[in-house]
Amino acid sequence: MPDSLYEAQAELFQVLGHPVRIRVLEVLQGGPIPVRELLAALELEIELAELSQHLTVLLGCGVVAVNRRGATAVYEAVGGDVAELLAVARRVSAVRLSGVW
Numbered sequence: 852m853p854d855s856l857y858e859a860q861a862e863l864f865q866v867l868g869h870p871v872r873i874r875v876l877e878v879l880q881g882g883p884i885p886v887r888e889l890l891a892a893l894e895l896e897i898e899l900a901e902l903s904q905h906l907t908v909l910l911g912c913g914v915v916a917v918n919r920r921g922a923t924a925v926y927e928a929v930g931g932d933v934a935e936l937l938a939v940a941r942r943v944s945a946v947r948l949s950g951v952w
Contacts, residue, residue: 866908867936867937871901873940874893875893875902875926877937878892878893879927880934883918883925883927884925886899886903886924886926887899890902913929914929914930915927
């Protein structure tokens with residue numbers, strides 16, 4: 852594999868390396884959602900400005916898309932591969948946390 856592919860993979864893992872961004876991607880698996888509804892659905896104590904920063908990172912990596920409906924930004928996950936990756940990470944983490952690892 853060329854180094855650039857490894858670098859792209861490392862960048863993706865860095866983007867996914869924050870709990871808020873993982874939670875955002877999990878919520879977005881339910882379909883497109885306006886940003887204020889996304890903030891509420893996260894059930895985290897963060898402000899809209901912090902969420903916006905995380906969404907900017909996810910947008911830059913190409914795993915999230917945004918559509919504007921008037922003044923409302925509606926976000927959605929792009930493709931199913933990231934959802935599959937998150938599901939595998941959840942299973943691996945659950946086993947690790949159970950102490951069976």
